[in-house]
Amino acid sequence: MADAVDLITEQWRKERPDLEAPLRLMEVFGRIQRMQSVCDQHYKRLSDSFGVNMAECDMLFTLRRSGPPYVLTAGAFLRASMVTSGAITNRVDRMEAKGLVERVREGSDRRAVRIRLTEHGKAVADKVLAAHLQDYDEILSVLSIDECDRIVSGLRKVLEAQGDTTLG
Helix, strand or coil: CCCHHHHHHHHHHHHCHHHHHHHHHHHHHHHHHHHHHHHHHHHHHHHHHCCCCHHHHHHHHHHHHCCCCCEEEHHHHHHHHCCCHHHHHHHHHHHHHCCCEEEEECCCCCCCEEEEECHHHHHHHHHHHHHHHHHHHHHHHHCCHHHHHHHHHHHHHHHHHCCCCCCC
């Protein structure tokens, strides 16, 4: 069964048979890009159903997986997300209004702000994560565990070769 990437590369093969080898690379990247679109659509639908946007969901997950006491500095979010400090401030403002996080100022330095996951935020993060993992299971149900393991191994190798080895 052919997918959209097969159709696109077949058209290129007819027009440019001299590009046979590079077109194999287009097949890989084309599918990665299409899977990113599929994942984004699922992720957006899922996060919206819980009343949080994708950026807020990412912050919830970052705090939740950090472990007790579920607190990180604003600077840690800034380094991990590669967005401006204003964007982080806006996200935290929205999430604080929803009762998902709270700002914690420690000591006399009012610039030193930590973001803490509230109990409500922890509960939302756990619910969204469970639904998110169920969604992944449904999307990848057409693959065997061995096929998933091979994809993970190959993508990890490519990411490491590109220097993508840390979160921040």
